[in-house]
Amino acid sequence: MSTLQKNDIHRGRVIDLTHEGHGVIKIDRYPIFIPQALIGEEIEYKVIKVKKNFAIGKLLNVLKESEDRVEPPCVYYYKCGGCQLQHMTYEAQLAMKKEQVVNLFHRKGGFEDVIIHDTIGMENPWRYRNKSQIPVGTNKDQQAIMGFYRQRSHQIIDMDECLIQAPIHQEIMNKVKQWFNELNVSIYDEQKKQGLMRHVVIRTGHYSGEVMVIFVTNGKKFKESNIFVERLQEAFPQIVSIKQNINTSHSNVIMGPQSVTLIGKDTLQDTLSEVEFKMSDQSFYQINTEQTEHLYQRALDYANLQGEEIVLDTYCGIGTIGLYMAQQAKHVYGVEVVQDAIDNAQDNATKNRFNNTTFVCGKAEEVILKWKAQGIKPDVVMIDPPRKGCDETFLNTVLELNPKRIVYISCNPSTQQRDAKILDQQYKLKQITPVDMFPQTTHVETVAQFDRK
Structure with missing residues (x-):
């Protein structure tokens, strides 16, 4: 426990960033997290919260600025919680997001030999939310x-x-x-x-x-x-x-x-990418269309389809990634728990004249086993779960299917890393690409390729 007191004012040098983009200062190995402080900066800060294992500080003055610091263009930035990184150059944001993935997989996860590519960023990282x-x-x-x-x-x-x-x-x-x-x-x-x-x-x-x-x-x-x-x-x-x-x-x-x-x-x-989609008011559709095309293209590269594969899209939504892959696959099977989304997916397949798709409403792990009983054996399984990641029953069902390859898109790399440890029983995590779907915020999306060992 530190001797720090609430309302103390200190000076220090920022040595690291958390995954939330907060600067880290340590006093006798006790960390203080300070929003809007950047690595290498000398700062003055006020302690606003003291916990057993860490404290939170408020940035008062930057005594020596980082070259990554910029003036946030938004007048509401310091009040609003929508963005967290506008005080940082865009290059530094992309580097921070890659570092977050490196930290999770190389250092904490023990996946030392996985290739982690640079973050795919935007040419103009503003006005992107659809x-x-x-x-x-x-x-x-x-x-x-x-x-x-x-x-x-x-x-x-x-x-x-x-x-x-x-x-x-x-x-x-x-x-x-x-x-x-x-x-x-x-x-x-x-x-x-x-x-x-x-x-x-x-x-x-x-x-x-x-x-x-x-x-x-x-x-x-x-x-x-x-x-x-x-x-x-x-x-x-x-x-x-x-x-x-x-x-x-x-x-x-x-x-x-x-x-x-x-x-x-x-x-x-x-x-x-030339596939037309219809979505209802509640359909899930990626927020950043431009970056979605980069994300899906990388997923398609990782799937390495030759035209003869059966693809299983396990959180298919309105069929976006499934229909993207249907252009290069023999057949795509999609499953999703929301009936509205499945209706949209079926309409989207018809609208784009895809005859090689099947979309079914239900729990992925249950529907997959029914398909397995019918003799459907996927070559590639596509996973794109919500933030909480996949549950173990689902992952074990995927392992039972034993496809050649798994492509896993994630909006939360920490749950992806947890799930990768279960898949590691049978699959080698080969490479990961971070994609900046939400510039100016701390979120990072990743796409990973797992090959059967």
Whole structure:
């Protein structure tokens, strides 16, 4: 235990960065984590939290700056929790993300001989988000505010601009906020669990330019809906769908199970490498279209398809990666637990005239065993799980199938490293590429190739 006290002011030199991008200073081997401090900097900081094994500091002054330090272009950066790395050059962000993967696999995971490539970055790492989920609240004057949460809180920072979301989202958000106030729309209060409007979700087709707007409400009655439909259509002709999603649960989940189309289409259309996709309001679709193409191309390279392989896509969603691979495979089988997503996947296969795909709704480990019983033997298994990674039952089922190769995409390299240890019984982890899907934030996506030993 350190002798540090809360509110102490110290000086020190930053020796490392955590995976969250916080600077690390050590006093007698006891670490202090300081957000927005960079390696090599001499800083002055205030201790704001003291725990048994670490402390948290607040950066007060940078006495000697790192050459990786830049002035964040966003005026809300130091308040908003949406981005964590705007104070760092983009080259340094990419290097930090690779280092995170090296640390997990080479140093902690014991995969010393896996090749870890440089992070694939963006030419222009701004304005990339094709989906925005914007919370709605009120200020002390009971005026509607919209923006993103302050770091580690549920306090909304009212903002007029966000540099990582598509510009059209910003324009729509500002208009909608103005109309909420003009029409005196009831706004949901998280503390009291009362009021109507909770979130506004905006989705854009990166290539199609189509826009979908979803009002997330606490209840079905949305008496101003006709006015919003009329005004939005008039102001933004690129809007092809306006929906209302009903979420009456008092949890952190943004969208509820039921959606109603107020006007326009039920789905949004976009293209990924010449494959057309339809997605509903709740379909999972990668946030950064440009980087998704790099990610999927690398996954395709790792799958090394020659045209005769059977591919199993185990968290297939609306079929994005499966249809991407269907162009070079004999047959693609996709499985997913969300029925809506499977409906989209089947529509997408039909729309793109793929006759070599089968999409089924169900739990991956159960459906895989049914397919196995029918004599379907995959050559390549594609895994792209949620942040929590794969459960052991699922991984053991994949091991039972014993494919030639496994390609594993992950949005959380630490759970991927945990899962790699189970796969290591039968598979050699050959190479990993980090992809920067979320520039200016600490998140890194990875794609890994496992070959049967």
